[in-house]
Amino acid sequence: MSRIGKKTIAIPKGVTVTLNDDVIVVKGPKGTLSERLLPIVKIEMDEKEIKVKPAKDDREAGAFQGTIRALLANMVTGVTEGFKKTMNIVGVGYRVSLEGKKLVFSLGYSHPVEFALPDGYTAEVGDKGIVFSVSGADKRVLGQICATIRGFKPPEPYKGKGIRYSNEKVRQKAGKSGSK
Numbered sequence: 001m002s003r004i005g006k007k008t009i010a011i012p013k014g015v016t017v018t019l020n021d022d023v024i025v026v027k028g029p030k031g032t033l034s035e036r037l038l039p040i041v042k043i044e045m046d047e048k049e050i051k052v053k054p055a056k057d058d059r060e061a062g063a064f065q066g067t068i069r070a071l072l073a074n075m076v077t078g079v080t081e082g083f084k085k086t087m088n089i090v091g092v093g094y095r096v097s098l099e100g101k102k103l104v105f106s107l108g109y110s111h112p113v114e115f116a117l118p119d120g121y122t123a124e125v126g127d128k129g130i131v132f133s134v135s136g137a138d139k140r141v142l143g144q145i146c147a148t149i150r151g152f153k154p155p156e157p158y159k160g161k162g163i164r165y166s167n168e169k170v171r172q173k174a175g176k177s178g179s180k
Contacts (some may be wrong), residue, residue: 009073011051012080019043020038024150028079031120031137040064074139084135085146091161095129127165
């Protein structure tokens with residue numbers, strides 16, 4: 001059995017959770033999220049908490065119990081507080097600016113790279129344009145947005161130039177050794 005799956009999920013004030021057949025919908029001040037549930041788990045709800053239980057008593061059901069419980073907890077956190085990821089740009093002349101709902105990157109290419117943020121997601125750019133953050137309600141979509149942005153110029157291993165997460169450590173290689 002999953003230790004995480006056994007924990008209950010508290011439903012804060014201002015959040016409504018509805019279960020329709022195999023779809024659970026969580027509504028809160030930051031938005032609405034929905035998730036399709038697997039028949040291998042059961043959901044028990046009241047006004048204050050959600051419990052996830054396996055439908056069968058086997059290893060697979062226990063694994064999905066923990067997974068579904070974590071997804072539901074992330075949904076509740078997302079519609080109440082939201083999620084935020086901070087990223088850094090390293091490199092001379094590399095920077096980002098915010099133009100409406102678009103992030104415009106200057107990454108050493110012959111053209112600026114533009115990225116339009118989806119609805120419900122916002123970005124903040126630091127004073128020098130080298131630190132920025134993206135925030136939103138859905139943790140998975142936020143992770144995909146940041147991975148796409150990082151893919152524009154991933155950090156290279158020799159000088160460390162590129163876009164990286166703020167907590168990411170880039171392992172740098174030694175350069176060529178000079179000849180005699």
